Amino acid sequence: MMKRTLVPPAAASAAASSCRQPLPHKHSTCSSLLLPPPLLQFFSHRFHSTTMASDPQLRRIDFSNIKKLQDALFLFDKMLRMRPLPSTIQFTRLLTAVTKMKHYSASISLYKEMGVLGIPINEYTMSIAINCCCHLSRVNCGFAILGSFFRRGILPNVATFSTLLKGLVLEDRVPEAVELFSKLLRERVCEPNEVMYGTIVSGLCRTGNTSRATQLLRQMEEEGKCKPDTVIYSTVIDGLCKDRMVDDALALFSEMIKKCIPPNVVTYTSLIDGLCHEGRLKEVIRMLRNMGSRKISPNVHTFSVIVDALCKQGMTEVARKSFDSMADLGLVPNIITYNALINGYCKSFKMDKAMRLLREMPCKGLKPDVISYNIILQALFRCGKCGAALKLFDDMQAAGVVPDAVVYCILLDGLCKNGRLAEALSVFSMLNSKGIYLDIAAYTSIIDGLCKDGKLGSARELFDNLSSKGLMPDVITYNIMMNGLCQEGLLDEAKELLVKMEENGCMPNEVTYDTVVKGFLKKKRYREAMTLLEEMRARGFSADPSTSEIVVDLLLAKSQDPAQLEMIKRILPTSKDGVENTE
DNA sequence: ATAGGGTTAG
DSSP states (O other): OTTOOSSOHHHHHHHHHGGGSOOOHHHHHHHHOSSOHHHHHHHHHHHHHHTTTTOHHHHTOOOTTOOSHHHHHHHHHHHHHSSSOOOHHHHHHHHHHHHHTTOHHHHHHHHHHHHHHTOOOOHHHHHHHHHHHHHTTOHHHHHHHHHHHHHHTOOOOHHHHHHHHHHHHHTTOHHHHHHHHHHHHHTTSSOOOHHHHHHHHHHHHHTTOHHHHHHHHHHHHHHOSSOOOHHHHHHHHHHHHHTTOHHHHHHHHHHHHHTTOOOOHHHHHHHHHHHHHTTOHHHHHHHHHHHHHTTOOOOHHHHHHHHHHHHHTTOHHHHHHHHHHGGGGTOOOOHHHHHHHHHHHHHTTOHHHHHHHHHHHHHTTOOOOHHHHHHHHHHHHHTTOHHHHHHHHHHHHHTTOOOOHHHHHHHHHHHHHTTOHHHHHHHHHHHHHTTOOOOHHHHHHHHHHHHHTTOHHHHHHHHHTTGGGTOOOOHHHHHHHHHHHHHTTOHHHHHHHHHHHHHTTOOOOHHHHHHHHHHHHHTTOHHHHHHHHHHHHHTTOOOOHHHHHHHHHHHHHHOOOHHHHHHHHHHOGGGHHHHHHHO
């Protein structure tokens, strides 16, 4: 009875071989079965319990050949036709393969199909389904699946909850993740392990709560039940580096070495990245040597970090050498390495070299992405090469790269800044009519373009209508609007806007004050300018040197009043020397 | 032979 198959073996193998033809996947599986799902379920339980380990046929299912989604779907169909039916473990392995290819929706469909067909599901299968929901930013669906655990009498475990925690983190719901984590510990729902701690630690680091993450690491050490491992140390080290606390990161690094927790290439790459951002290149070299002495080789990631840092330090040629040296280690630059170097060339105005790299990418099997194009587009506009930029924009779309909000912003901004407001406006209205989402930066560029073109009325209108589009002006938008008002001599309105922005929860910055102060100075409303400078100083901002100069010149020319000079010294520390010299 | 955590670019 156990070995009984639902279809005669000959028919089964015929069905299996016919799977090479593309199958209309969705519904073919159900109709290919001779029994309705409830009966199948009845039988598959039997197969599952006794034949799974012993049947040599099952061991032959090869998941390593799955290269694309289609392969997996064919195999799924094929598995459904195998008799006896492959075990839950085999189906779970298939789901793993689909999930690893990031076909999350497909994976969920297959999971549901398993349910419909009555193939038994266990905590592993369900955790995969939850993981897929999480990657689709549907952690609530993940919690719904958690509910089905209980209905099926299956207990969720530490992996299930780690997955859900990760899902909350992915949706920027770290406080909820922390809350759930505490609850799990408090109510002893499951014993936390390294992975669970790792998830919560990384969530905290990603949201800038590095100190809380460090606390958790210490807590793990103290409790001693589950000791922080390489991943957790690396996560906190990375968090500290991102907070510019590289020395603390280095201290933690020494600590892990002292505790015999071996750093790996990720640990080193984070530290190298942190040191690079601080411009501590000598220590980077030391770190690379240190790495070598531990027989840890840099990977593509490490090189991307180094190439990027060298480019940002203006050492594009050294970056190029580093890029080329990857081949010696058998490493192949990826799109991120390319983008870093392209960015370097763009920043040093070597547009031909940047373009050459972009053209080289397809030859190396890499498809330039929207970021590759963004970097070059922005640079072309900055060099005033509008024609070349517009052509590249067309090339990009021809290459099938879909422009995003950033590209449109670069395009609009580039056109405006190059005095091609009319074109910018026509692109702008075209995008609007197509209903393409434009972010606040894009609107800000247009407002700036309108102001600079003397169309303050239109700028103001657009500015006032931002909220109707669901957009909030940011500090740059306000600064640009204030600058426009000041240029037209509408100082009182500019000052009103300064008050209004704060009321709207937008903090003014140095540029904000500088803009308005300059406006008042230009209109010779010195008293108001000085009042604003005082306010600015009280907030810990210092005036732009050019503003300070104007003030000093004006006041020195106007008055020799020592009290006033004293005031200048106080509020314009940058110009103190100049004042003293003339005394 | 089945699930879950850390590093990169505008």
